[in-house]
Amino acid sequence: MIDREPHNFNQLEQWLDQNRVTEIECLVPDLTGVARGKILPRQKFTEDRGMRLPEGVVAMGVTGEFPTEGPYFDVIDSTDRDMHLRPDPGTARIVPWASDPTAQVIHDCYDREGQLIPFAPRSVLRRVCERFDAAGWSPVVAPELEFYLVARNTDPDVPLKPPIGRSGRSETSRQAYSIDAVNEFDPLFEDVYAYCDQMELNVDTLIHEIGAGQMEINFFHAHPLGLADEVFMFKRTVREAALRHDMFATFMAKPIAGEPGSAMHVHQSVVDKVSGRNIFSNEDGSPSREFFWYIGGLQRYVPAAMALFAPYVNSYRRLARRAAAPINIQWGTDNRTVGFRSPVAAPAARRIENRVIGADANPYVALAATLACGWLGIQNRIEPKPEFRGDAYLGDFALPRSLGEALALLRDEADLAEALGREFVTVYTEIKETEVEEFMKVISPWEREHLLLHV
Incomplete structure (x- = not known):
């Protein structure tokens, strides 16, 4: 059993050895709660202890769409710069349904200066705690x-x-x-x-x-x-x-x-x-x-x-x-x-x-x-x-x-x-406005049932 304290990388490596893990699911929860990330071979994970993903990966709507203009880009750079992801060893767990010995590890999101990405969901909860x-x-x-x-x-x-x-x-x-x-x-x-x-x-x-x-x-x-x-x-x-x-x-x-x-x-x-x-x-x-x-x-x-x-x-x-x-x-x-x-x-x-x-x-x-x-x-x-x-x-x-x-x-x-965090509220509300606009493009069965021949 791994200690659930963060940043205990030596114990994490021992735990991976004990469970003969060959692959790591490197997970990042996005704003909808969807698991984003990459699957790495064990050796690559051990060597890098992290990876990079574009900032927008944690800041998209449930349809996968992004805002195309507005305050969203006051927070997220239009050049689609990288986040630097660091694993939290205390989150490591086996993936019990995987055919090969596989672990899942949740990562935190940082910028190039080493500061937590303020609109990543885990960062927001850390801020409040x-x-x-x-x-x-x-x-x-x-x-x-x-x-x-x-x-x-x-x-x-x-x-x-x-x-x-x-x-x-x-x-x-x-x-x-x-x-x-x-x-x-x-x-x-x-x-x-x-x-x-x-x-x-x-x-x-x-x-x-x-x-x-x-x-x-x-x-x-x-x-x-x-x-x-x-x-x-x-x-x-x-x-x-x-x-x-x-x-x-x-x-x-x-x-x-x-x-x-x-x-x-x-x-x-x-x-x-x-x-x-x-x-x-x-x-x-x-x-x-x-x-x-x-x-x-x-x-x-x-x-x-x-x-x-x-x-x-x-x-x-x-x-x-x-x-x-x-x-x-x-x-x-x-x-x-x-x-x-x-x-x-x-x-x-x-x-x-x-x-x-x-x-x-x-x-x-x-x-x-x-x-x-x-x-x-x-x-x-x-x-x-x-x-x-x-x-x-x-x-x-x-x-x-x-x-x-x-x-x-x-x-x-x-x-x-x-x-x-103002950056989080800005990103979140802009994404949700995009979702509302997407929803309004859909004509529902109720509308066809009651409006088609009656109005």
Whole structure:
């Protein structure tokens, strides 16, 4: 087992020897969470300990397109200069489905002067974590990631359907928390858990969620950067396992009409590094000022951060009334209808669950953004609204209803730009505007159905 501390190259080489690794997948997460990079022979990886890729590789849209003009090029040089990639040895893991002994290693992106590329997702999360570190604190997170299993679908014009399980039938009704419904896909999940075990991923429980074919995996709480790496790797893993069982796994926020969307709920707290105390609780066990200020920060800044939590046009289909997703920024204790839930817990485990984030969000960007909102709340001593004790689905919408609206809010929020990095916000919003423009070129079945002969 390799030490998960970074920059331990001697131990990495020993680990590669022990596992007889012959190839290395050198990975860089881009803004969409896609794994970019190169595959190198072991010897080449050992000799170079890094590689180069164009800057734009981590700064493209989900369609592979780039902006052609505008502020994007105030950050990214039009000459398409190189990034210098350095492996993080603590991220090295076996690729369990590879035919030859293969390792995967996540890389950080640097410029020629040795500075982190500010718009690379891993750099953004590092930047936010450093704010907590400078204050003597350590943020702690625990994601709960939902996803759908669907039948193979090679035609994007055909709606997705639940896959066929061991019984030879597909689900036609909702099976929340059903053990038997999970057991329908035992062969698949046996592979998923075997892969996760080989990769030393920090996964906890698996449950069947509300939707037909919808599952949820929970991760043990840990430091945000390591957990973002694990979510990134888990998505690759479950997709690969699903393909091997003749189905797809999708993390789309709303893949099937009439079914609930998929979220990435993130539990978060902050620990004092000297005392080990959860700063959300006072010595007498009562909620601290920091606890309430953190909530205040989420309420104040999450609407402006929605383009980071709901990054695609599809994301906003999930955020609908009575669709098992929040529509506002209320907070409450043990209340799943609000945007920010405080689970019942011992004082040492007091935490806030951000229920707004979609499963389609880049884990590095989403964790950076939610922590930045809470950090700003503490720094600015933002008092939250009173605790909401009823059904928040009955309230008014307090979140943007579209990606275009969300991007406008993000552009106008100077505090978030300072916390996440102005270069990142510039690149991100420009890329997302390009995606919106691409989407608007597509005529949907709904438009043909209702407008073709009626208007």
